Amino acid sequence: MSESKDLIYAGKAKDVYETEKQNEVIVTFRDDITAGDGEKKDNLKGKGHCNSLISSKLFEVLEENNVKTQYIQLIETGSMLSKKLEMxxxxxxxxxxxxxxxxxxxxxxxxxxxxxxxxxxxxxxxxxxxxxxxxxxxxxxxxxxxxxxxxxxxxxxxxxxxxxxxxxxxxxxxxxxxxxxxxxxxxxxxxxxxxxxxxxxxxxIETLETLDKDSFRQGQDNVMDIYDQVCSMIVDEKDIERWEIQ
Ligand SMILES: Nc1ncnc2c1ncn2[C@@H]1O[C@H](COP(=O)(O)OP(=O)(O)OP(=O)(O)O)[C@@H](O)[C@H]1O
Ligand SMILES: [Mg+2]
The missing domain is CATH 3.30.470.20 (ATP-grasp fold, B domain)
Incomplete structure (x- = not known):
């Protein structure tokens, strides 16, 4: 988080930090997971890492198709440099x-x-x-x-x-x-x-099995395995290797 400054907002699963530039923020993906209006809570090691890689990939796909997104770049695993938006x-x-x-x-x-x-x-x-x-x-x-x-x-x-x-x-x-x-x-x-x-x-697509937060809502014990699986399905292998948690 070397480039980060003050925390602007701490949400249920992400934090937003100021940067040197007025029109840019760093969105960090935490390992916290909540469901049911915040009533069900847990912390899943590696979830923030996974979600930041998946989000980055999907924002890139959208940008390539001329959709304007906040995405600038992933600066370290879990931390996405983004355009500051008035939400x-x-x-x-x-x-x-x-x-x-x-x-x-x-x-x-x-x-x-x-x-x-x-x-x-x-x-x-x-x-x-x-x-x-x-x-x-x-x-x-x-x-x-x-x-x-x-x-x-x-x-x-x-x-x-x-x-x-x-x-x-x-x-x-x-x-x-x-x-x-x-x-x-x-x-x-x-x-x-x-x-x-x-x-x-x-x-x-074949089995119609859940590959998302519904696994947590349903109380499954393999939620993080599912997130890791989706990450490897969506994100290019070179990016998974590049951002691998040590
Ligand atoms: N590019 C951006 N610039 C400024 N704020 C952003 C940007 N992208 C997202 N946000 C805001 O950052 C916050 C992210 O927090 P987070 O998603 O963890 O929690 P939440 O939205 O408050 O709660 P929840 O999504 O769990 O209901 C949200 O308020 C979101 O609207
Ligand atoms: Mg949110």
Whole structure:
């Protein structure tokens, strides 16, 4: 953490540090894991390392496809140099298959294919337990304008296409995922935060086995093995070797 300065924010699984540059931050991925609105907690050695490699790879894939992301570079394992964003308090969720909380709230069939995909936006606010929004509420709260919401939806659909195709090649079905966007200093909407097994549902394309945080939610005892497996499926071997924890 040689380049880091003050801690700006400590979240449930990541920290954000200031850097020498006003428009850059270091996002560090910790080993903490939480579920169920923060009620279930643990610390899994190596998880931060794994998530930083997976997120970096997926941000790179998106950048190659002209999606603006926070990603600048991984400076050491677990620490991602990123553009500093003014975060928009939305959890933008894309769903290709009906599972998880969607089944508790609506009469979808389990594992029903959702085509076109569902884009859902929740208010990122722990006090209110991240309630689902509609455009009118979001605009009335001053969270985003209609134009910004339209742009966020379009970018999310594009990201869904790019990542679904990329992960399919790696043997992974992208079931659903959560994104967070922010604005850079020029006011552009930029993808921030992370894209990892903490924030996505990945299923083995052949067996439909869980390859993400659902393993932790379900109380499995091999959660870290699963994260390591996904890391080796997504991240190039040379990068895994380069960033290997000593
Ligand atoms: N590029 C960025 N610039 C500034 N802040 C960022 C950037 N990317 C992510 N963030 C913010 O950093 C924080 C990361 O913390 P973390 O994800 O651990 O916890 P959390 O979002 O507070 O809680 P949780 O995600 O578990 O509900 C979040 O508040 C996120 O919005
Ligand atoms: Mg978060």
């Amino acid at each position: 928009i308090p939305l959890e933008v969720i894309a769903r290709n298959i009906a599972t998880g909380s969607l089944l508790k709230r609506f009469p979808f069939e389990e594992n029903q294919k959702l085509d076109p995909p569902i884009i859902q936006m929740d208010y990122k606010n722990d006090e209110y337990h991240d309630p689902m929004l509609n455009d009118e509420i979001t605009i009335a709260l001053g969270i985003a304008t209609q134009e910004e919401l339209d742009e966020i939806r379009n970018i999310t659909l594009k990201i869904n296409k790019i990542l679904s195709e990329f992960l399919k090649e790696k043997g992974i079905l992208l079931v659903d995922f959560k994104l967070e966007f922010g604005k850079d200093e020029e006011g552009n909407i930029v993808l921030g935060d992370e894209i990892s097994p903490d924030t996505c549902r990945y299923w083995d």
